[in-house]
Amino acid sequence: MTAIDFEGETIRLGENEPLLDGLLRAGFDIANGCRSGVCQSCLLQSDSEKLVNCQQGLTEAQKRLGYFLACQCQPWEPMAVNRVDGEQLKINAKVVDKRWLNPSVLGVTLEAALDYQPGQYVTLLGRPSGSGDFLARCYSIANASDGSGTLEFHIRHYADGAFSNWLATEVEPGDCLQVQGPMGTCIYSAASEQPLLLLAAGTGLAPVLGVIKEALSQGHKGEMQLLWAARSPHDFYLLEELSLLQAAAQLNIKLVYQEDFADCNTFAIDSVQADIYNYVHQHFPSLQGHKIYICGAESFTSKLRKQCFLAGAAIQEIAVDTFTPFA
Amino acid sequence: MSIYEKIGGEAAVNAAVDIFYRKVLMDERISEFFDTVDMENQHVKQKAFLTMAFGGPNSYTGKDMREGHKHLNLKEEHFNAVAENLVATLKELEVPQEYIDDIIAVCLSVKDDVLNLEPAA
Numbered sequence: 001m002t003a004i005d006f007e008g009e010t011i012r013l014g015e016n017e018p019l020l021d022g023l024l025r026a027g028f029d030i031a032n033g034c035r036s037g038v039c040q041s042c043l044l045q046s047d048s049e050k051l052v053n054c055q056q057g058l059t060e061a062q063k064r065l066g067y068f069l070a071c072q073c074q075p076w077e078p079m080a081v082n083r084v085d086g087e088q089l090k091i092n093a094k095v096v097d098k099r100w101l102n103p104s105v106l107g108v109t110l111e112a113a114l115d116y117q118p119g120q121y122v123t124l125l126g127r128p129s130g131s132g133d134f135l136a137r138c139y140s141i142a143n144a145s146d147g148s149g150t151l152e153f154h155i156r157h158y159a160d161g162a163f164s165n166w167l168a169t170e171v172e173p174g175d176c177l178q179v180q181g182p183m184g185t186c187i188y189s190a191a192s193e194q195p196l197l198l199l200a201a202g203t204g205l206a207p208v209l210g211v212i213k214e215a216l217s218q219g220h221k222g223e224m225q226l227l228w229a230a231r232s233p234h235d236f237y238l239l240e241e242l243s244l245l246q247a248a249a250q251l252n253i254k255l256v257y258q259e260d261f262a263d264c265n266t267f268a269i270d271s272v273q274a275d276i277y278n279y280v281h282q283h284f285p286s287l288q289g290h291k292i293y294i295c296g297a298e299s300f301t302s303k304l305r306k307q308c309f310l311a312g313a314a315i316q317e318i319a320v321d322t323f324t325p326f327a
Numbered sequence: 328m329s330i331y332e333k334i335g336g337e338a339a340v341n342a343a344v345d346i347f348y349r350k351v352l353m354d355e356r357i358s359e360f361f362d363t364v365d366m367e368n369q370h371v372k373q374k375a376f377l378t379m380a381f382g383g384p385n386s387y388t389g390k391d392m393r394e395g396h397k398h399l400n401l402k403e404e405h406f407n408a409v410a411e412n413l414v415a416t417l418k419e420l421e422v423p424q425e426y427i428d429d430i431i432a433v434c435l436s437v438k439d440d441v442l443n444l445e446p447a448a
Contacts, residue, residue, distance in 0.1 A: 036384030038375045056337060057374065305366055310352060314345050315370045 005080040020070035042070040048079040061189040085183040101237035118210030122181030128166035142206035144213035154206040186321035188214040190291035201296030229276040243268035288312035295321040331383035350412040392440035
């Protein structure tokens with residue numbers, strides 16, 4: 001009889017009973033299909049280090065995050081198990097800094113004791129004055145997990161966005177928000193020598209920056225190429241920080257903007273006017289063996305994922321973080 | 328021993344799935360059916376399909392096949408296009424012809440379900 005903690009409740013597994021069967025027997029509604037480790041319907045998560053023979057077919061990122069297949073899992077020791085990206089505790093977070101990174105992107109730093117992998121995202125919850133309800137929005141964490149206990153976010157400001165406009169106009173350092181998470185699998189999980197291609201659009205820079213910082217702190221040896229796409233050159237931000245990162249490492253950054261613009265010589269970083277899809281197509285005709293990160297709006301991520309896959313990248317080596325617009 | 332085991336089990340499926348999926352996406356006869364699907368989900372399904380076709384742990388039922396494809400109104404030519412891509416994939420991986428024949432026989436066994444046809448009497 002192995003005791004399993006599932007979302008705070010204890011269930012007991014019979015001898016050789018797969019975890020999935022035990023959870024279903026206990027009345028939990030767990031999606032499942034093939035029961036032979038193929039369909040991945042019964043994906044769950046655990047921080048246990050005793051996940052044996054139950055992670056076949058998962059991506060490296062999923063493995064690092066403790067994802068596993070419940071139908072293949074026969075624990076012989078007590079362990080705690082959760083649903084993937086399930087309802088998590090909300091923790092309080094204090095605003096410690098707020099500044100405009102460019103006229104439409106707000107940099108917000110929160111103080112919160114959260115375990116996460118750079119590149120993951122959280123739900124921020126806040127209650128604007130005059131609104132009865134908490135508003136919840138998902139944002140990617142932009143800083144490495146360096147033990148500082150802070151979380152940085154790049155928040156696109158929409159004048160008519162209830163949440164982002166509240167952050168922009170009302171929230172001040174010292175105020176409290178709530179944070180729920182972390183979620184997502186867009187994390188640094190490459191082999192040390194593997195070339196990385198990081199593709200970000202707009203505030204898609206945030207998770208990508210987290211991944212880059214984590215790669216650097218883990219001593220990543222392969223080449224890293226960041227292509228940051230935006231409509232206008234005015235949309236870029238944090239260029240000084242990026243240029244410092246680039247100077248210190250085997251990191252190559254290119255800003256790719258769509259609109260015609262006369263004077264970009266002032267940028268501290270290489271820039272080019274181009275269509276990002278054509279640019280990737282021309283400059284990265286073969287992506288076999290690459291680890292790819294794609295972060296931005298749906299049209300950007302889905303188009304580039306397909307393009308990178310057709311250029312030879314393995315599906316499992318393409319990590320995607322798609323932003324849902326407006327907040 | 329099943330073909331699945333003979334050709335190398337999960338590793339064989341892993342080798343085949345990206346090649347197969349790439350061919351399908353580039354095939355104009357059928358690529359439109361994949362335009363709106365989530366690639367990661369689809370990749371898992373492709374793996375499950377190949378695992379089944381190779382005679383490995385079987386996760387598909389005829390009912391799943393029928394339900395999963397019904398809304399697409401697929402025609403015989405679409406089914407044949409997928410089968411051709413699968414054969415090309417297996418040839419590229421140098422799978423012996425006799426195994427390919429068996430794998431295609433498995434595919435043909437779910438054809439009525441995929442195309443949502445009445446089972447032959």
